Amino acid sequence: MSYELSELKKVGIGLLCFGFFFTFLGVLLFFDRGLLALGNIFFLFGVALLIGWQSMWQLFSKRVNYKGSIPFFLGLFLIFVGWPVIGIIFEVYGSVLLFSGYWSSAKVFLYQIPVLGWLLQYPFLFFDRLKRILG
DSSP states (O other): OTTOOOHHHHHHHHHHHHHHHHHHHHHHTTSOHHHHHHHHHHHHHHHHHHHOHHHHHHHHHSGGGHHHHHHHHHHHHHHHHTOHHHHHHHHHHHHHHHSGGGHHHHHHHHHTSHHHHHHHHOHHHHHHHHHHHHO
8 A cells, every 4th residue: 555654654644733732731721831842852853754854954945935044033033042932933933834735635644534624624513513512
């Protein structure tokens, strides 16, 4: 099967999930600097293991990606020095610019997940049913 994952990529996906979890938890706990920094480190290592170290280096160092790389790393630096709110704003902006080319691939992948794919394809049906149940 062409979509089998190696053990290294499974670890990368796990680190990405931990990165998103710790970042979410850091934002939820009033921009806790330690959790945000830990989430960023997990995220970067997860991306590196998932796409490879050389591909990650090329992603961040291509001249056309400087527009996203600079705000991302500036946000990372701001989180480390103690300005987490401004740092998260810069990181989100940089991430959107850096990973905007991958949204179509991610959408196709998310559509194939059993329940989540149905919710993404037919969101109004879900919310209509939820409204009928609760209302």
